[in-house]
Amino acid sequence: MIEIKDLNKKFGKFEVLTNINLSCKKGECIALIGPNGCGKTTLIKAVLGMVLPDTGTIHFNGNSVLGEYLYREKIGYMPQIGRYPDNMTIGQIIEMIKKIRNSSNNLDEDLFNAFELEKMFDKQMRTLSGGTTQKVSAVLAFLFNPDVLILDEPTAGLDPLAAEVLKEKIIKEKEKGKLILITSHLLSELDDLITEIIFMQEGKVHFHQKVDELKANTGEEKISKAIAKILKDKKNESNN
Numbered sequence: 001m002i003e004i005k006d007l008n009k010k011f012g013k014f015e016v017l018t019n020i021n022l023s024c025k026k027g028e029c030i031a032l033i034g035p036n037g038c039g040k041t042t043l044i045k046a047v048l049g050m051v052l053p054d055t056g057t058i059h060f061n062g063n064s065v066l067g068e069y070l071y072r073e074k075i076g077y078m079p080q081i082g083r084y085p086d087n088m089t090i091g092q093i094i095e096m097i098k099k100i101r102n103s104s105n106n107l108d109e110d111l112f113n114a115f116e117l118e119k120m121f122d123k124q125m126r127t128l129s130g131g132t133t134q135k136v137s138a139v140l141a142f143l144f145n146p147d148v149l150i151l152d153e154p155t156a157g158l159d160p161l162a163a164e165v166l167k168e169k170i171i172k173e174k175e176k177g178k179l180i181l182i183t184s185h186l187l188s189e190l191d192d193l194i195t196e197i198i199f200m201q202e203g204k205v206h207f208h209q210k211v212d213e214l215k216a217n218t219g220e221e222k223i224s225k226a227i228a229k230i231l232k233d234k235k236n237e238s239n240n
């Protein structure tokens with residue numbers, strides 16, 4: 001579904017992405033993880049066409065994304081921090097996006113209903129708490145029933161109940177065969193969610209593995225412990 005080959009990106013002299021090769025298939029829920037500043041958001045933005053790579057290719061359903069935009073209709077994107085016009089209300093934002101998208105897909109209002117945004121329809125965006133703004137971003141990402149969901153730290157700022165609602169929704173969409181790409185620093189949250197892990201470090205893909213293999217190889221049940229073990233083993237290898 002998404003194929004990335006030999007991708008490189010520099011900001012000035014700073015190499016943000018180095019020789020990235022990845023293949024992401026439908027039906028998988030893939031966690032993109034790694035330390036702050038390792039290039040996760042830049043990689044996501046390259047897939048969305050918001051960052052232009054210096055070299056390398058990205059294909060979506062077999063077609064190069066370079067210079068294209070229609071493929072984005074198939075992607076629901078929840079940014080790390082959603083920015084919206086301050087004076088518009090929640091209702092106006094949602095209606096505006098619906099008009100712009102003019103989508104023939106059935107609307108998916110599960111999250112809109114679960115987060116009870118109807119009650120806040122007339123609230124201006126500038127008056128919203130960070131968590132409520134996140135809820136608006138989540139609703140918009142899922143609203144047009146996209147085949148692919150790219151969620152950049154989706155539960156950051158959400159209260160535990162809302163985070164659980166979102167997690168259940170992610171699982172439901174994965175089971176429908178969609179591809180879900182999710183970045184998170186909260187590894188404990190990913191345990192019952194994800195099928196694969198891409199671990200990035202300093203702009204490179206350190207490893208891309210199925211969760212089952214990762215657990216079997218490390219003998220750990222928890223993703224956080226399995227990753228810690230791999231990093232520790234690598235460190236020991238390079239010290240010897």
Ligand SMILES: Nc1ncnc2c1ncn2[C@@H]1O[C@H](COP(=O)(O)OP(=O)(O)OP(=O)(O)O)[C@@H](O)[C@H]1O
Nearest residue numbers: 011012016034035036037038039040041042043080
């Ligand atoms: N437009 C830009 N111009 C210059 N440098 C940038 C730009 N966007 C990102 N960077 C730099 O690229 C590096 C990777 O940033 P990126 O946001 O992709 O990291 P991340 O892995 O998503 O981090 P975090 O976990 O903190 O969200 C950082 O050093 C960042 O400062």
